[in-house]
Amino acid sequence: xxxxxxxxxxxxxxxxxxxxxxxxxxxxxxxxxxxxxxxxxxxxxxxxxxxxxxxxxxxxxxxxxxxxxxxxxxxxxxxxxxxxxxxxxxxxxxxxxxxxxxxxxxxxxxxxxxxxxxx
Numbered sequence: 001x002x003x004x005x006x007x008x009x010x011x012x013x014x015x016x017x018x019x020x021x022x023x024x025x026x027x028x029x030x031x032x033x034x035x036x037x038x039x040x041x042x043x044x045x046x047x048x049x050x051x052x053x054x055x056x057x058x059x060x061x062x063x064x065x066x067x068x069x070x071x072x073x074x075x076x077x078x079x080x081x082x083x084x085x086x087x088x089x090x091x092x093x094x095x096x097x098x099x100x101x102x103x104x105x106x107x108x109x110x111x112x113x114x115x116x117x118x119x
Contacts, residue, residue, distance in 0.1 A: 001036065003100055005104060013076070014029070015050060016076055020067055023066070049072035051065070051068075092104075
């Protein structure tokens, strides 16, 4: 399955707007299958951006999520502004860089340095 940076960002945004919960739960987003969402939750978990659990079984692939991690909050703070997000995507496209969690972090770091005059 291909990584979809828009879906990953939407999952993070939805988690930020959700009150803390004690149990792992599902995220439902229009236009995305549960398998696509689960795959991205797994990727976000592997990047330590969300607290999630593998609930797969009986031939199905299913990940559930509880909350953002501290790193997830920091990462989301850098990409939640729509203008900044559009700039990150534009930089990636201009440079021919595929948007992955690693490349997004690198582009954000570079963009914020140049924006603040520290780079």
